[in-house]
Amino acid sequence: MKAPLVSKPGAASVSSMIRCANLCKKYGDVAALDGVNLHVRKGQTTVIMGGSGSGKTTLLRLIAGLEKPTSGEIEFAGEDFVHIPRKRLYELREMMGMVFQYSALLNSLNVYDNVAFPLHEHTDLDEDVIRTIVTMKLEQVGLRGMERLMPSELSGGMAKRVALARAIAMDPAIVFYDEPTSGLDPISAGVITTLIHDLSTKSHRTSVVVTHDVQAGLSIADHVVLLWQGRVIAEGGPEDIRHSEDERVRQFIEGRPDGPIPFSRSTTSYLDDLLSHPGTVRMRP
Amino acid sequence: MNRAANFLGWLGRGFLGMTGRLGDAASLSASSLGLVAAPPWQGRHIVIQIFNIGVGSVAIIALTGAFTGMVLALQGYYTLSKFGSESLLGAGVALSIIRELGPVLGAMMLTARAGSAITAEIGIMRVTEQVDALEMMAVNPRARIIMPRIIAATLSLPLLVAMFDLIGIGAGYLVGVDLLGVNPGAFIAEMQAKVTSHDINTGWIKGVGFGFLVGVICTYIGYRATPTTEGVGRATTQAVVLSSVGVLVLDYILTSFFL
Ligand SMILES: Nc1ncnc2c1ncn2[C@@H]1O[C@H](COP(=O)(O)OP(=O)(O)OP(=O)(O)O)[C@@H](O)[C@H]1O
């Protein structure tokens, strides 16, 4: 039907799903990513962690092909992903699923049609078969019976779970998750975390998970990448990260406000800022 | 001196920005429309948009047409009676509506009713990452979102204009003949004598042109809206203003061309 996902039987591409070299992405003067190297292995769960604004979403959008890098290389299953023709990109996309940070359900369609959307678009399965698949996917995320609801009638957490069901509807080889557990109650978050874990361990799917939930991230990861200000500051197995000696890594996983990673991103002195605008603060001798 | 240089710089930047956006709009629309023949066939989505854009505008355009025809009959009668040529009322009403007011007011109403909705809808799809979600599900958003809307607007407006014309002339007849007492035979006969197929052609070609213009402007501005709530609000206003002005400018160009 479609060209195989792994086009070349070369030894390197069998274990490697995505490989990025020296990836840079600039928005105006802001460097969202600054020389990132990343290696996502097939069948593994790669977790990308980092503080707010560290470039996690940007990295995910680049490796999903939603945006082009300013410079650097991306290789997806052995193919050049930066200069890929649109037609081939869409062929590869049928083997990708993505859960967006804010769900991104199509708001003109109900839950059933959202989950069935990729199946309707890309398969000619009978509606009966599609119904069965959708029911199974919704059961997996605990929302069976909600088929008739519209996205506007869902809570944020429910929408996220529908988005997850939609992302796995086509049984994709790789799934991208942007903050899959943020905005969920602890039980749903646990269920989703387990689900992501099961998808990769039991069905050998590749997952790329962006999260700032340190414990959940470390518990499902085969490989962890820690980003800070658009750069990779640490990577390795979850144990390597847990026992890392690096002060920045320690600060991040322990969630301490003081340390080498400044909480404030301002570059000017606080006192100068207050005093440089006459009328705001008066220092009396 | 410095002021003048600043002003020139501002003017130059504005001009460059504008030509850049024009080029971007042209290439986005052209690449989207090019997808009409590419598989998968989007026929169902074109029909849905014809329903949303075209059928949804029927009521407002019928109402506008009726009042336009009525006002034209009143004003036309007032003017023509000064020359004692009330019998020309039918021709006057029909020509103004068919050549000018039908297409222009139809396009304005289409912009207000459907154009603003197109921009807002596409802008919101951007804000909520639905456009990216389509892209990730291997559905080309240009083929699914932009192309069907431009085609639907282009096909719908000439039909809406034809309806506007019929209703407008009918309403003009009612006011002229039944209210003001113009001879019904003269009304119809003068209309038949003075309206040529050239006038009709002018009217529907304007309808096609305006529909296309409104479709292109409203989809482009929605698609390129700054993905924030204010951005979408601003884009919607901008789409309505630009479409309306654009229609008037294109109207002048087409009229001078066809006269
Ligand atoms: N479309 C854009 N335009 C301009 N700047 C952007 C854009 N997207 C991201 N940025 C900038 O790039 C940097 C990284 O953003 P990104 O969204 O990747 O962060 P993140 O790690 O996902 O943060 P969060 O955890 O808050 O989602 C930020 O400084 C942000 O301001």
Ligand SMILES: [Mg+2]
């Ligand atoms: Mg993010």
